[in-house]
Amino acid sequence: MNQDEIRDRLQSAAGCELEMRTSRGGDIVIDLTPERLVAAVAALATEDGPAHLSAITSFVEGSDAILLYHFWLGLGLTLRVRCHAGSSTVPSLTPSLPAADWYEREAHDMLGICFAGHPNLAPLLLSPDWPGPPPLAGEEQAP
Amino acid sequence: MAEIVALAEIVLFPGALYLVTLGLLLSWVDRKATALLQGRVGPPLYQPLADLVKLLGKEDILTRGADANLAAALPVLALACTLTAGLLVPVGNHSVIAFHGDLIVVLFLLSLPTLALFLAGLNVPSVYNILGGNRALLQYLSFELPLMLGIAAPAVYARNWSIDALMKLQVGYHWFMLALPLGFLVATLGLIGKLERLPLDSPHAKAEIGAGPLTEYSGRKLALWRLVTWVQTVVGVNLMVAVYLGGADSAWAYWGFGAYALKVLMYTAGLALVQVLYARLRVDQVADLSWRTLVPLGLAQLVLAVWIGG
Amino acid sequence: MTRITVPIGPQHPLIKEPIAIRLDVQGERVLAAEIGIGYVHRGLEHLLQRRTYAQGVAIVERICGICSHAHTTAYCQCIEALALLETPPRALAIRTLLCELERIHSHLLWLGVLAEAIGFNTIFMYAWREREQVLDIMEAISGGRIAHGVNVIGGVREDVTAQQARQALAMLNALREQMRTFVDLVERDRSFLRRTQGIGRLTREDVRAYGIVGPVARASGATLDIRRAAPYAAYTWLHVPHAVLVEGDVLARARVRVAEVQYSLSLCEQLLAALPEGALTTRSPRRVPEGEAITRIEAPRGELLYYVRSDGSDKPARVHARTPTLPTLMALRTMLPGLHTGDVAAVVAGADLCMACADR
Numbered sequence: 001m002n003q004d005e006i007r008d009r010l011q012s013a014a015g016c017e018l019e020m021r022t023s024r025g026g027d028i029v030i031d032l033t034p035e036r037l038v039a040a041v042a043a044l045a046t047e048d049g050p051a052h053l054s055a056i057t058s059f060v061e062g063s064d065a066i067l068l069y070h071f072w073l074g075l076g077l078t079l080r081v082r083c084h085a086g087s088s089t090v091p092s093l094t095p096s097l098p099a100a101d102w103y104e105r106e107a108h109d110m111l112g113i114c115f116a117g118h119p120n121l122a123p124l125l126l127s128p129d130w131p132g133p134p135p136l137a138g139e140e141q142a143p
Numbered sequence: 144m145a146e147i148v149a150l151a152e153i154v155l156f157p158g159a160l161y162l163v164t165l166g167l168l169l170s171w172v173d174r175k176a177t178a179l180l181q182g183r184v185g186p187p188l189y190q191p192l193a194d195l196v197k198l199l200g201k202e203d204i205l206t207r208g209a210d211a212n213l214a215a216a217l218p219v220l221a222l223a224c225t226l227t228a229g230l231l232v233p234v235g236n237h238s239v240i241a242f243h244g245d246l247i248v249v250l251f252l253l254s255l256p257t258l259a260l261f262l263a264g265l266n267v268p269s270v271y272n273i274l275g276g277n278r279a280l281l282q283y284l285s286f287e288l289p290l291m292l293g294i295a296a297p298a299v300y301a302r303n304w305s306i307d308a309l310m311k312l313q314v315g316y317h318w319f320m321l322a323l324p325l326g327f328l329v330a331t332l333g334l335i336g337k338l339e340r341l342p343l344d345s346p347h348a349k350a351e352i353g354a355g356p357l358t359e360y361s362g363r364k365l366a367l368w369r370l371v372t373w374v375q376t377v378v379g380v381n382l383m384v385a386v387y388l389g390g391a392d393s394a395w396a397y398w399g400f401g402a403y404a405l406k407v408l409m410y411t412a413g414l415a416l417v418q419v420l421y422a423r424l425r426v427d428q429v430a431d432l433s434w435r436t437l438v439p440l441g442l443a444q445l446v447l448a449v450w451i452g453g
Numbered sequence: 454m455t456r457i458t459v460p461i462g463p464q465h466p467l468i469k470e471p472i473a474i475r476l477d478v479q480g481e482r483v484l485a486a487e488i489g490i491g492y493v494h495r496g497l498e499h500l501l502q503r504r505t506y507a508q509g510v511a512i513v514e515r516i517c518g519i520c521s522h523a524h525t526t527a528y529c530q531c532i533e534a535l536a537l538l539e540t541p542p543r544a545l546a547i548r549t550l551l552c553e554l555e556r557i558h559s560h561l562l563w564l565g566v567l568a569e570a571i572g573f574n575t576i577f578m579y580a581w582r583e584r585e586q587v588l589d590i591m592e593a594i595s596g597g598r599i600a601h602g603v604n605v606i607g608g609v610r611e612d613v614t615a616q617q618a619r620q621a622l623a624m625l626n627a628l629r630e631q632m633r634t635f636v637d638l639v640e641r642d643r644s645f646l647r648r649t650q651g652i653g654r655l656t657r658e659d660v661r662a663y664g665i666v667g668p669v670a671r672a673s674g675a676t677l678d679i680r681r682a683a684p685y686a687a688y689t690w691l692h693v694p695h696a697v698l699v700e701g702d703v704l705a706r707a708r709v710r711v712a713e714v715q716y717s718l719s720l721c722e723q724l725l726a727a728l729p730e731g732a733l734t735t736r737s738p739r740r741v742p743e744g745e746a747i748t749r750i751e752a753p754r755g756e757l758l759y760y761v762r763s764d765g766s767d768k769p770a771r772v773h774a775r776t777p778t779l780p781t782l783m784a785l786r787t788m789l790p791g792l793h794t795g796d797v798a799a800v801v802a803g804a805d806l807c808m809a810c811a812d813r
Contacts, residue, residue: 023744023745023746023747024534024535024537024744024745024746025530025531025534025535025746025747025748026683026747027747048661049657049658049661049662050661050662052661052664052677053664054664054749054756054758054775055758055760055773055775057760057771057773057775058773059762059770059771059773068760070747070758070760070775072677072682072749072756074682075683076683076747076749078747097662098662098663098783099662099663099664099780099783101783102779102782102783103775103779110498123491124490124491125490125491125494125812125813126491126494127491135496135499136498136499136502136771180575181574181575181578181579182578182579182582183578270457270458270459270460271459273457274457274459274794341572341574342572342644344572345795348572348795348798349466349467350466350467350569350570350571350572350798350802351467351794351795351797351798352459352794353465353466419574419575420575420644421573421644422568422571422572422573422642422644422645422647422648423571423572423573423648424644424647425647425648425793425795425796426481426795427481427793427795428647
């Protein structure tokens, strides 16, 4: 797939114009709202199967959480989703893309993001009796 | 006087002490040969003894829910059966007890420790023990018959059920291994399976079920079970050497013992070679091997032995 | 027949690193499997935010023992992209050389582990003995067998002298001879085939669904190899052959990895024969300009992705590593049910899991 095809597919799935940037390291980055995520990922599927999801990165920016969905489609594509503070729920990709399963659980562990529709959002890396706030949510004091 | 000699024979040589010492020695030969074949150095001569002594000093814990009396009695029973069988098998050209039909008694006595192992496995309510116990039972059902068929072949061939007589009939290099190669093969594989050696060690396949039936055992009990395995190996090897390889192939006592010792060492090295060459057989492949290959071959050999023997 | 739960792990002779596999077993058949990880989670991504970029190299190196160089390569590459650094060609070549040496020793380690799991101890001993040759080469170059400390941001810290290159070439030649044993093993050895053929099948659809990468994916017909798809370091001028099979069973994975060792031997020889002249590093700034960068490299187990976000200070705002074992672990839940209990060892060992990588 090339850049134009990706943009066409995503724009028709999202139903609006999308801005494409290139990050250092070569990935194309596209911003999406959480509601459009599942449809956008479905639009990236080919007859070979679903798009190859490499990873889901999550971090906090200010009071919002940012989710980056890294895909490899012959070139690197990152879908960027912002969850505003107070409503940290994002639709889960797992029902349509099993590869997202543990990445979403890890984001839930590390930042406390909830993925609506995930079959099993149990702790993946943290122990079940983890006492504190999610480790990477930026809530505790730096040592 | 005769009683004292008999007691010395039973306890010292060629009885219990000798069998245990030879058990340790053959264990070392096995490990050293395996190591050299794998490009390693291997353990020093005293290693099996050191392992035994160390185990004897370890704490003996038993899982809750296991019958303590059964757990204590089974290895002792197994060791007793094995040592008794050892008294019937010639060392050099002399066995402590010999009588007509002792071949059958030896096979019977050797089958009891395997049953004891299966019971020891089921005695402990731990997953690995139970799975291991089940596999030990399957292994028992798979390899007793080939071993018996294989060992019976020379007896059928020579129309004689006394081990001593069978050994003496082979004097002059008329080894039964040459006349009955199929039986030798079947008996050897049966022995490997019975001793749970690689490639037929699925009851205690480390990567699958820990230590199998002996998983939760420790200390003295485990030391005894180790000893059972070693002495069983000795008795099995002695039996094969006597019945198939001519034993002490001479009327002269010392030269005969030398011949017997050499054969024992070579057979043990042969077992080590088989251990090194193959991957482990999966437990259903083990049953396959036994019932589809070994038993038919063993039966064929028996038929052949009846036909060409006399 | 009753159903029992067989726990494999967190401590079990089969697994080298802690993982909890709960098998639902009836007789000798696995009905269901549950996987739990996190036993060696050390919070390294959290730690990396509190150390400088340079200190981060040493931390990232210790995420995993067998693919330590892959991690530092990806991390340094990411920061070099962020800081717009031009890594010198000699450094790229040495980096790549160690990447390929690491691939060889990782695959040989895995071969030994698989052999031991199916009771073939001889191959375990042979494979690990050959692996020592590769570790000796890496020790001669860097001083370390596992955590080499060769990568720095901007290049490499250790050079390969002409004599080291000659010695390495001789050792690699000897290793190439020894590989014949392992090729024979995976092509012809009947006892090995009997325990690995047709076992633990993964289809191409499974690979796509779980995003599986590396030799496991290439044994099921997928062709993704980052060295070819998005060349980095010296792969921009090296030709990398790849091994792809379609059977998708444990045997196919073994064959793919043995082939990859042979290809890696060629790549190492090409690199050693013609190392570019020049500097070993380029100057890297203490404070990295603001921004974010993503790199992918082909670690021994597959696609390793690093994301680094900088806020202009001397410490990263976020470092995220997605290690290639994670998708394989997810797929393990579908690979295990239906297996004979005796085959679980072959499948788990054959999947080449690295829990330290997965847990970070």
